[in-house]
Amino acid sequence: MRYRATTILVFGLMAGAGCRTGANYAGPSGPRYAGGVVAPRAWGAETTAIRVVTFNIQYARQIDSALALLETAEQLAGADIITLQEMDAPGTSRIAAALGMSYVYYPATLRSATGRDFGNAILSRWPISDDRKIILPHLGRLARTLRTATAATIAVAGVPVRVYSVHLGTIIDLGPGAKRAQAHAVIADAAAYARVIVSGDMNSHGIGREFRAAGYVWPTEHNPRTKRFWNWDHVFLKGLELRDTTSTGVVRDNRHASDHRPVWAEVVFRVPPIKGAPE
Numbered sequence: 001m002r003y004r005a006t007t008i009l010v011f012g013l014m015a016g017a018g019c020r021t022g023a024n025y026a027g028p029s030g031p032r033y034a035g036g037v038v039a040p041r042a043w044g045a046e047t048t049a050i051r052v053v054t055f056n057i058q059y060a061r062q063i064d065s066a067l068a069l070l071e072t073a074e075q076l077a078g079a080d081i082i083t084l085q086e087m088d089a090p091g092t093s094r095i096a097a098a099l100g101m102s103y104v105y106y107p108a109t110l111r112s113a114t115g116r117d118f119g120n121a122i123l124s125r126w127p128i129s130d131d132r133k134i135i136l137p138h139l140g141r142l143a144r145t146l147r148t149a150t151a152a153t154i155a156v157a158g159v160p161v162r163v164y165s166v167h168l169g170t171i172i173d174l175g176p177g178a179k180r181a182q183a184h185a186v187i188a189d190a191a192a193y194a195r196v197i198v199s200g201d202m203n204s205h206g207i208g209r210e211f212r213a214a215g216y217v218w219p220t221e222h223n224p225r226t227k228r229f230w231n232w233d234h235v236f237l238k239g240l241e242l243r244d245t246t247s248t249g250v251v252r253d254n255r256h257a258s259d260h261r262p263v264w265a266e267v268v269f270r271v272p273p274i275k276g277a278p279e
Contacts, residue, residue, distance in 0.1 A: 022112040024146035028133055031117075033089040036102035038127050049243045050156060050269050053079040054199040054233055055262035056167070059114050060091035065257035067098050073251050075264045081154060082123040083165035083199045086258075092121040101125055106133035108148040108167075120150040120165035120200065127155045134164075134189055136182040140173030149186050149200075153193075156269060161240070162193035166200035168207065179203070183210045195239035197267065201260065202234050211236040219265055224250045226261045235265045243268045 025031060053076050057066045070076050082101070084092065089105055096103040107119030122128065131152035139146060150165040168174075168182045183202075187210070190196045198211065208218045216236040226233040235248070242248060247266035254261045 022110040024109050024139075024144075025107055025117075025119075025133075025148075026135070026146060028135060030106070030133070031089075032104070032106055032131075032133070033092065034102075034104040034128070034131070035093060036096040036123070037100055038102050038125070048269060049247070049266040050080045050161075050240075051078060052081045052083075052197055052199060052235055052265045052267055053262055054083045054085075054165070054201075054235060056085040056201040056227075056233060056258055056260035057087060057091070058258040058260065059086050059111070059118070060088045060116060061114075062257045063091045063094055065255045067095055069251065069255050069257055069262065070095065070099060073262075075249060075251055076262060079264070080125045080156075081163060081197065083150075083163065084121040084123070085165065085167040085201045086118055087121045088116040088118070092123075096123050099123065102128050104128050104131040104150065104152050106131075106148060106150045108133075108146045119148060120167055122150055122152045122154075122163055122165050124152075124154045124163075126157075128152045129155065134185060136168070136185050138169065138174055138178040138181060140169055142173060145173070147182060149189075151189060159195070159269075160193070161195045161197060161269075162190055164190065164196070164198040164200070166198060166202065168201070168203050170203050176206075179207060180210055183207050187211065187214045190238065193238075195269075197235065197237060197240065199233075199235040199263070199265075201232060203232055205231050205234075208234055208236065214238075217241060219248045220263055223248060223263065224252065224261075226250055226263060227259060233260055233263045235263060237267060240267050240269060242266065 105121040107117035
């Protein structure tokens with residue numbers, strides 16, 4: 001009887017999740033949304049810092065609250081690069097316009113529960129080029145939902161930095177091996193680039209070990225929790241470094257904008273480019 005009850009529960013959850021899923025955008029080229037303005041801030045002669053922010057804005061529901069937070073929180077205001085997750089196109093466009101930033105956004109799915117697209121965005125104060133959607137392996141086991149990463153090259157003071165906005169599968173939808181495979185899809189795509197920022201909702205803390213093993217610095221490893229009891233939202237760096245050990249953190253008061261808290265990091269960027277490294 002216990003086995004039967006468990007089976008009924010599992011299939012009930014699968015059926016319910018399936019009804020709420022909507023459609024996956026499985027094509028590699030779109031849908032794609034881009035726009036905004038480019039207004040780079042002043043750049044130092046030798047060394048300066050890029051402020052990177054990542055924020056999962058739950059289902060893009062509380063855009064007003066999220067925007068107020070991004071505009072006024074001391075650690076977030078004036079960010080140079082922002083990666084957003086669980087976004088739709090109108091919410092992304094509104095935030096970019098209000099902050100005076102350019103953006104690119106690719107949805108992964110259309111969720112019938114909300115009637116909105118669901119995907120990842122990159123916002124920048126520098127020109128964006130060579131953007132694409134990366135299809136991550138393994139559909140969610142319950143609702144068969146697709147996960148993607150949004151990738152783009154940002155010309156910071158004319159030097160290319162490859163940026164990824166990532167949202168890996170949940171602990172309910174994917175086992176550890178499948179989640180590692182998703183992380184390695186991003187790592188593989190970034191292998192050809194000298195300077196890389198990977199940030200977003202990893203739905204995991206331990207996945208950072210995969211990035212570290214691939215040569216990345218993991219500055220957010222010891223940050224406070226970003227969702228309930230977990231530290232799941234992270235920034236990983238390759239060819240860049242944290243300004244100092246105090247230059248990352250979590251904004252604890254998220255003003256009810258999401259079920260996640262935003263993460264920030266001050267990344268030191270040196271010019272001219274690293275000689276002999278692939279661009």
